[in-house]
Amino acid sequence: xIKKEGYEVEKxxxxxxxxxxxxEVKGIHSIQRGLWGRSIKIRELKEGxxxxxxxIVKEGNVVSQTVRDVQKKVKEEIExxxxxxxxxxxxxxxxxxx
Amino acid sequence: xxxxxxxxxxxxxxxxxxxxxxAILVIRGIIPRFVILGMLAxxxxxxxxGITILVAFAFLFVLNFCLPFLIKTESDSGAxxxxxxxxxxxxxxxxxxxxxxxxIGKEIExxxxxxxxxxxxxxxxxxxxxxxxxxxxxxxxxxxxLQTVVKNYLNNxxxxxxxxxxxxxxxxxx
Numbered sequence: 245x246i247k248k249e250g251y252e253v254e255k256x257x258x259x260x261x262x263x264x265x266x267x268e269v270k271g272i273h274s275i276q277r278g279l280w281g282r283s284i285k286i287r288e289l290k291e292g293x294x295x296x297x298x299x300i301v302k303e304g305n306v307v308s309q310t311v312r313d314v315q316k317k318v319k320e321e322i323e324x325x326x327x328x329x330x331x332x333x334x335x336x337x338x339x340x341x342x
Numbered sequence: 343x344x345x346x347x348x349x350x351x352x353x354x355x356x357x358x359x360x361x362x363x364x365a366i367l368v369i370r371g372i373i374p375r376f377v378i379l380g381m382l383a384x385x386x387x388x389x390x391x392g393i394t395i396l397v398a399f400a401f402l403f404v405l406n407f408c409l410p411f412l413i414k415t416e417s418d419s420g421a422x423x424x425x426x427x428x429x430x431x432x433x434x435x436x437x438x439x440x441x442x443x444x445x446i447g448k449e450i451e452x453x454x455x456x457x458x459x460x461x462x463x464x465x466x467x468x469x470x471x472x473x474x475x476x477x478x479x480x481x482x483x484x485x486x487x488l489q490t491v492v493k494n495y496l497n498n499x500x501x502x503x504x505x506x507x508x509x510x511x512x513x514x515x516x
Contacts, residue, residue: 295430303442307434308425308501315429332430336422339435340442 246288246328253326259284262295265321269313271305276338292331293322300339311335347412354405423462425501434500436460443471443492450491452476452484454516466506467496474514485510 246253262284266272276283276298287294295318301310315333322330367373385391422433440458447456452475459470469492475481489508496502 300438303445306499306501308427308432311425311432312427312429315427319429334431335433337432337434337438339438342445 246293246326248326255286258286258293258322258326261321261325262297262318265317266299266314269310269317271302271310272314273300273302273339273341276300276336289331292329294331294334295322296334296336298336298338300341301337303340303342307337307340311337350405350409350412354402354409357402423460423467423502439496439500443469443495446491446495447471447473447488450484450487452478453488454514456488466504467502468506469496469508471508471510472513473510474516475512477515481512481515485512 245255246258263275266275284295284297287296299311299314301307314335318333319330322328364373364378368375368378385395422435423439425432425434436459439460443458444456447453447458454474454476456474457472459472461468461470471488471492473488475484488510492508493505496505
């Protein structure tokens, strides 16, 4: 739950938002699924949000560039939509698939 | 392995060994059957002890199913290669890189099978390749090509700049 002045935003919404912004980034095969549901983890700190996610990327792209795109996109999208600052976006590459 | 996992494994194995030992002793007749039955009956008479035993066995039962998953997450998160990035941490699991090296390795003519291992330290990244090659090609040229391809791949596609060594071992010549 992310508290705002006068209203709250559920984490589920943020996860959905991240999923949506990931769909717009090129070179992503899929999002790694966790054992028990959630693979996108969100932590709330005073300085801002900390997001960590596991990704499977597509072959043929530069991984570091894809990751940078993902981080930028997620950060922008959340900061734009929710007006919450994002401290960092941790990415774990779990696989490279064609 | 983390400490709590070690403890859980210890409990699981200890209890299993204890039960096996008990069964052997009973079957061999070293402990008479009625002693066990008597103990069980005595334990059941007190409600608190009964509940405690129930909880203990329920815990063991759950543990049985959870431990394999604990191992799985262990091997998943085992070895990673970190990359630096201002926006956050980036980790690439070794499995991802090794799987892909295998795939690009097999595309080179003359390589039948290839296995990869990666070690990452502060000075750089070391790659160990094991391969089985076809006898027709020139093997030194093959290895040269493989090293270049793997190094280029790590440099360009993944973004690891400090590849220190690529060791190749030819395990089989077919």
